[in-house]
Each structure stands twice: as structure tokens, then as C-alpha cells.
Amino acid sequence: MEKLVLQGGTRLAGEINISGAKNAALPILCASLLTAETLTIENVPHLNDVTTMMSLLRQMGVRIAGENKRIELTAAHLSHLVAPYEMVKTMRAAIMVLGPMLARAGTAKVSLPGGCAIGLRPVDQHIKGLQAMGAEIEIEHGYIHAKAKRLNGAHIVMDIVTVTGTENLMMAATLADGTTVLENAAREPEVTDLANCLVAMGARIHGVGSDIITIEGVEALHGAAYRVMADRIETGTFLVAAAASGGEIHLKETRSDTLDAVLDKLMEAGAAIEYGEDWIHLKMNNPLKSVDLRTAPYPAFPTDMQAQFMVLNSVATGTAIITETIFENRFMHVQELKRMNADIKVEGNTAVVSGVARLDGAKVMATDLRASASLVLAGLIAKGETIIDRIYHLDRGYEHIEDKLSRLGARIRRTS
Numbered sequence: 001m002e003k004l005v006l007q008g009g010t011r012l013a014g015e016i017n018i019s020g021a022k023n024a025a026l027p028i029l030c031a032s033l034l035t036a037e038t039l040t041i042e043n044v045p046h047l048n049d050v051t052t053m054m055s056l057l058r059q060m061g062v063r064i065a066g067e068n069k070r071i072e073l074t075a076a077h078l079s080h081l082v083a084p085y086e087m088v089k090t091m092r093a094a095i096m097v098l099g100p101m102l103a104r105a106g107t108a109k110v111s112l113p114g115g116c117a118i119g120l121r122p123v124d125q126h127i128k129g130l131q132a133m134g135a136e137i138e139i140e141h142g143y144i145h146a147k148a149k150r151l152n153g154a155h156i157v158m159d160i161v162t163v164t165g166t167e168n169l170m171m172a173a174t175l176a177d178g179t180t181v182l183e184n185a186a187r188e189p190e191v192t193d194l195a196n197c198l199v200a201m202g203a204r205i206h207g208v209g210s211d212i213i214t215i216e217g218v219e220a221l222h223g224a225a226y227r228v229m230a231d232r233i234e235t236g237t238f239l240v241a242a243a244a245s246g247g248e249i250h251l252k253e254t255r256s257d258t259l260d261a262v263l264d265k266l267m268e269a270g271a272a273i274e275y276g277e278d279w280i281h282l283k284m285n286n287p288l289k290s291v292d293l294r295t296a297p298y299p300a301f302p303t304d305m306q307a308q309f310m311v312l313n314s315v316a317t318g319t320a321i322i323t324e325t326i327f328e329n330r331f332m333h334v335q336e337l338k339r340m341n342a343d344i345k346v347e348g349n350t351a352v353v354s355g356v357a358r359l360d361g362a363k364v365m366a367t368d369l370r371a372s373a374s375l376v377l378a379g380l381i382a383k384g385e386t387i388i389d390r391i392y393h394l395d396r397g398y399e400h401i402e403d404k405l406s407r408l409g410a411r412i413r414r415t416s
């Protein structure tokens with residue numbers, strides 16, 4: 001199994017490009033199921049999740065061509081309308097084929113995702129929404145079996161804010177008979193990116209970026225070309241890496257307007273930040289100060305940045321309180337960070353992080369995607385060598401992470 005080996009203590013400095021967003025690329029790939037024409041997607045990141053999604057779509061009959069970061073998907077004839085357990089278990093985002101498949105083909109069989117390291121993550125809101133649109137759904141042998149002649153528009157009030165739930169229902173509603181209103185919808189920028197792609201394909205969507213999204217169903221969608229937005233979580237991860245190492249970093253091909261809560265916290269921690277339309281520059285002039293934070297749906301602080309800020313707080317002056325409100329088990333990195341000398345106490349969904357003078361390198365194990373990122377950041381600033389095991393989690397969501405970090409001066413290499 002591959003591992004990452006880091007020698008800590010380098011101040012990160014330099015310039016890198018940010019990749020396309022995993023969490024926007026995945027639903028946009030699924031949107032290809034909604035039309036018989038070709039959907040061309042640009043700025044697609046090279047990630048294991050993207051490869052898994054493409055294999056799944058190919059298996060359903062989608063023809064995929066293209067190279068580098070530009071992919072053409074044509075779902076002229078859908079053949080095998082099944083998302084098998086083997087694929088859903090490695091990538092929960094596979095649940096997002098359900099809505100489009102059902103809307104376009106009238107039938108779908110998708111494995112129920114199991115619980116995962118960060119929490120139970122049920123999909124009841126996806127199912128409830130599709131049922132409200134007239135789908136007949138049965139759960140049998142771990143699979144969701146869904147059927148509908150044509151979905152109907154419906155007024156759906158979601159019990160909780162769910163990102164992929166909103167995306168699944170929004171995609172399904174584009175081809176429904178009548179108007180669908182999604183209340184308590186997720187406002188994450190990736191939902192907006194998907195909506196913009198769907199609009200380019202001929203969908204009629206209003207209220208994008210608000211918590212009430214209205215979709216007027218149309219008979220058919222058409223092909224389009226769409227560029228995936230920059231990854232705000234990758235952006236945030238590199239900014240925290242630079243800040244925690246006392247460095248200076250210039251990020252290109254990214255957007256600051258999707259990261260307000262994260263940038264505010266970095267400035268509170270002592271970073272000087274400047275930004276333009278497609279770049280962000282961070283310089284650490286001051287000593288690192290600890291920052292309290294509470295994760296919540298967008299535009300509040302993202303849960304996908306919580307683990308990285310845990311590392312920043314581990315070596316900052318003061319004590320920080322971190323509250324995780326989205327996932328019930330997203331402190332798996334704490335145990336590993338403690339092995340590196342971090343002083344963290346967890347009670348329920350709150351972690352109290354007292355800054356220490358330095359982290360020590362150690363052998364640690366990655367448990368999920370952002371926990372893995374936090375261990376990389378910890379290894380970069382720790383004294384001595386850190387070896388991170390189970391890094392396949394990292395490859396789900398960070399494109400060429402060791403190359404990018406090396407370009408910034410980090411001493412990092414992959415071994416098997």
C-alpha cells in the first residue's frame with residue numbers, strides 16, 4: 001500500500017494552480033445522463049473519484065472521449081441502469097446517478113451507500129424528494145429500486161440541508177412534468193455550478209444560490225460545453241498549509257468569492273490575504289493565533305476545512321474551540337494528531353485545541369479524505385519524519401498533491 005513520507009519544517013513559498021472542484025465535477029458528470037447529446041466538460045480534475053464516476057457512467061452506456069481535463073460524454077443510449085455496491089461503497093457521490101437516470105430512463109437501481117468514517121450519511125432526503133415527484137421506490141437487498149413513467153413537479157421542503165440531495169433532486173426535476181420547488185436547498189457553490197451547467201443544457205432553474213430553487217421541467221435537455229469551477233477546498237487546504245508553515249503562497253485559477261468564511265478565519269489567525277478575480281495571495285507576517293470555528297452549511301464555515309484548521313490551531317498561540325455540526329464522526333484525525341504531540345480534547349461534537357510549541361513527526365494513518373489532508377499539513381510543519389499510511393483517501397480528492405507541495409518547497413515523497 002502506498003504511503004507518503006514527509007520531512008517537516010519547511011516554510012512553504014511559491015505559486016501553484018488550483019484544480020477543478022471534485023464536488024462540482026462529480027454531479028456535472030452525472031448530468032450527462034440527462035441528455036442524448038454530448039456534454040463537454042472542461043477543467044475536470046484527475047482524481048480517483050472522477051475515474052470511478054467515469055467507469056460507472058461508461059458501464060451504464062455513456063460514451064466517454066477526450067483527454068487531459070476536457071471530457072466529452074454522450075449518453076445517447078443508456079443500457080445498464082444500475083450503480084453497483086462495489087462502486088457506491090468507494091464513492092458515495094455515485095448516489096447522484098439516481099435522479100438523472102430515473103428522470104431520463106424511468107427506472108434506476110442504485111446501491112444504498114453504507115455508513116462511512118465521518119458519519120452515517122443516510123440518503124432519506126434524496127428518496128423522499130423523488131417519491132414526492134411520483135417515483136415508486138423500494139429498498140431491497142441493499143439497493144434502491146426506483147421507477148416512474150415521468151416524474152412530476154413537486155413542492156419539496158427538505159428536512160435538512162443536503163448538498164448531493166439538492167443536486168440529485170435538481171437534476172431529476174429538470175425533466176419532470178411541471179414545476180418543482182426545493183425549499184431548504186443547499187447553497188454551496190458546487191450546487192450553483194451544477195445549476196449553471198444544467199441551464200447551459202437548456203434547463204429552466206431559478207433561485208440558484210438561494211435556499212429556494214425553482215425548476216420548471218422541460219421535455220428534453222441538449223448538449224453543452226461547461227467549465228468546472230475551481231476547487232475551494234483544495235484552495236483552502238493550500239492556504240492553511242502556507243499559513244501554518246509561516247509561508248507565502250500565490251494560488252492561481254481559483255476564486256476567493258467561494259471562500260469568505262475560510263479567508264476570514266485565516267486573517268483572524270494572522271494571515272495577510274490579497275485576492276483578484278482568479279487568484280489569492282497569502283502571506284504570514286504575524287505569529288499564528290488560534291481561531292474558534294463552527295462548521296455549518298454554506299456560506300458558513302465548511303466541514304471539509306475543519307480538519308485542516310485543527311492542524312493550524314494545534315501550533316497556534318492560544319486555545320481554540322472547534323464545533324462540528326454537519327457530520328457526527330468527523331474528528332477521526334484527532335487521535336492521529338495527538339500521536340504527533342497535538343493537545344486536543346474532544347467532547348461530543350466539540351474539540352478544544354490548545355496550541356503547542358511544535359508537532360513531532362510520527363507514523364500515522366489516514367481515515368478519510370480531509371483527515372488525510374490534515375495529516376499532510378501536520379507532517380509539513382512537524383519536527384522530523386512523518387509517514388502517512390492509507391493515502392488512497394487523499395487521492396480521491398487532491399490532484400497531484402505531492403507535486404504541488406514539492407513545488408512550494410515541501411519535502412514529500414510517495415513510497416509503496
Ligand SMILES: CC(=O)N[C@H]1[C@@H](OP(=O)(O)OP(=O)(O)OC[C@H]2O[C@@H](n3ccc(=O)[nH]c3=O)[C@H](O)[C@@H]2O)O[C@H](CO)[C@@H](O)[C@@H]1O
Pocket residue numbers: 023026092093119120121122123124125126160161162163164165190303304326327328
Ligand atoms: C460529493 C460531495 O459533494 N460531497 C460533499 C457533500 O456531501 P453530502 O452531500 O453527502 O453531504 P450532505 O450535505 O448530504 O450531508 C449533510 C448532513 O445531512 C445528513 N443527511 C444527508 C442526506 C440525507 O438524505 N439525509 C441526511 O440525514 C448527512 O448525514 C449529514 O449529516 O456535502 C458535504 C457537506 O458540505 C461535504 O462534506 C462533502 O464533501
Ligand SMILES: C=C(OP(=O)(O)O)C(=O)O
Pocket residue numbers: 023091092093304369370397
Ligand atoms: C466528504 C467528502 O467527500 P464525499 O462526500 O465524496 O465523501 C469531502 O470531499 O471532504
